[in-house]
Amino acid sequence: SKVFERKVVLITGGCSGIGRALVLRFAQAGARLVIVDIDSEGLEALLQYLRDHHNCDALGLHCDVADAGAVERVMAQVLERCGGIDVLINNAGITQRSRFADTPREVFERVMAVNYFGALYCTQAALPSLLARQGQVIVLSSLSGFVPLHYRAAYNASKHALHGLFDTLRHELEGSGVNVMLVCPGFTATDMHRNALEGDGAVQAQPALSIGKVASAQDVAEAIYRAALKRRSLLVLSNVGWRGQLLAR
Ligand code: NAD
Numbered sequence: 001s002k003v004f005e006r007k008v009v010l011i012t013g014g015c016s017g018i019g020r021a022l023v024l025r026f027a028q029a030g031a032r033l034v035i036v037d038i039d040s041e042g043l044e045a046l047l048q049y050l051r052d053h054h055n056c057d058a059l060g061l062h063c064d065v066a067d068a069g070a071v072e073r074v075m076a077q078v079l080e081r082c083g084g085i086d087v088l089i090n091n092a093g094i095t096q097r098s099r100f101a102d103t104p105r106e107v108f109e110r111v112m113a114v115n116y117f118g119a120l121y122c123t124q125a126a127l128p129s130l131l132a133r134q135g136q137v138i139v140l141s142s143l144s145g146f147v148p149l150h151y152r153a154a155y156n157a158s159k160h161a162l163h164g165l166f167d168t169l170r171h172e173l174e175g176s177g178v179n180v181m182l183v184c185p186g187f188t189a190t191d192m193h194r195n196a197l198e199g200d201g202a203v204q205a206q207p208a209l210s211i212g213k214v215a216s217a218q219d220v221a222e223a224i225y226r227a228a229l230k231r232r233s234l235l236v237l238s239n240v241g242w243r244g245q246l247l248a249r
Pocket of ligand 1: 016036064141184187189192
């Protein structure tokens with residue numbers, strides 16, 4: 001498909017896990033990639049890898065998406081250098097695992113700042129361009145945006161908040177030509193759960209393992225790519241015996 005050929009696709013948190021797999025998938029589709037990440041070293045390494053293995057000259061920009069001023073500056077740079085944005089993928093995210101009572105206020109604030117406000121700032125800055133180009137905004141939520149994971153109050157709250165924000169935005173953008181898609185993956189093997197298959201995390205991974213599948217970042221990226229081609233509004237990837245499929249629309 002040539003749908004994304006030469007389209008400007010901006011991916012936040014593109015240096016690792018699902019974001020990195022999305023970068024590679026959209027590179028394969030011929031997109032012009034903009035990778036925004038807080039990890040400067042990871043960014044350098046990924047740009048080099050794309051040049052060496054995919055003959056792809058991506059634009060990499062260091063940015064903490066939780067910093068509204070930094071997001072504005074980065075978006076202005078993207079508009080200047082690429083002329084606009086066709087697809088914004090709000091993927092950058094962090095997780096947390098602790099009981100509510102043991103979770104410091106700073107952790108609640110940081111998880112909300114990155115996962116929720118990061119996506120909000122990026123979307124607000126990109127929206128004029130997305131409207132002009134009839135583009136798409138894609139948001140990495142999680143099954144935990146529907147069904148809370150145990151001991152992840154901050155993370156669950158941030159993903160629920162994304163649903164409130166982007167379901168409202170989708171409503172406001174009806175008829176504008178801009179598509180809004182929430183993506184809700186189940187347990188996916190990435191650095192986010194570096195130790196999850198050992199020790200404590202094994203308990204959480206158990207339901208996924210019991211049906212014989214933990215998704216890979218590539219599985220999730222491929223599903224997102226295909227859903228973006230069809231401009232879907234919701235993608236639920238249940239690899240866990242939860243209620244995922246029932247919630248698909
Ligand atoms: P990951 O930890 O492998 O990668 C996250 C990337 O985001 C990293 O490159 C990191 O440097 C970047 N990042 C973190 N904070 C940032 C900030 N403040 N500003 C800019 N970049 C920042 O994570 P992942 O597992 O690939 O998760 C990607 C998204 O998918 C997240 O939103 C996550 O909540 C969601 N998700 C993951 C899973 C899973 O099981 N891995 C399941 C459902 C949803």
